[in-house]
Amino acid sequence: MGNVAIVTGGTRGIGEAISVHLKEMGMQVVANYAGNDERAKAFTEATGIPALKFDVADYDAVEDGIQKVEADFGPVSVLVNNAGITRDGVLAKMNCENWDAVLQTNLKSCYNTCHTVVPGMRERGFGRIINISSINGQQGQYGQVNYAAAKAGILGFTKALALETAKYGVTVNAIAPGYVDTDMVRAVPPEVLEKIIRKIPVGRLGNPDDIARAVAFLADERNSFMTGATLSINGGQFMAN
16 A cells, blocks of 8 residues: 545545545545535545545644544555635624634644644654645735635745755645636636636636646655745746746
């Protein structure tokens, strides 16, 4: 059996594509999910990948979930922090609950999972951590101060953790997707989505496989010299330095 991988938010959209690509690489993948039991069951039936329900914003739930994965399949050597939510609104009208929910799920979850798996990765001398950020963490977005702050925080988190783990054979990288054809993006009003697509130089939304292929590259055992990096995959919409 290959490496054991956990993909948070791994049963839908970008996460589903990532889970499938890692399985195709020969990994034992476990896909985490938050609440949609029916969707998770359908995902497992279609892919053969087990799905495990726990709240990534809850440290104890994360610790228990990862302990279960390791008891059933072995030590986790690949972690993809993909789980994320939106609670959009301009700052003047944003309540504390919507701020906290997004920061807890999108950013604190990275602490929760990494704090749990990094010690074992360090001891074994190998690990691959890939954190999914966003173009809106790089350029900002109107009505998304919570989401942009969380996704920008992921980029700083990635660089700092990469420095801490590099000498132990553990790489930590980030991907900042642009607008990808998922349920979250399709929930945007059609007239707004049309304006977004017009701003993408390649002339289309991304698809989940565009992101999953990059995750597979970063997760590969042979990719040992790239750490602390951010791959911007956005169709040319935002070209980061």
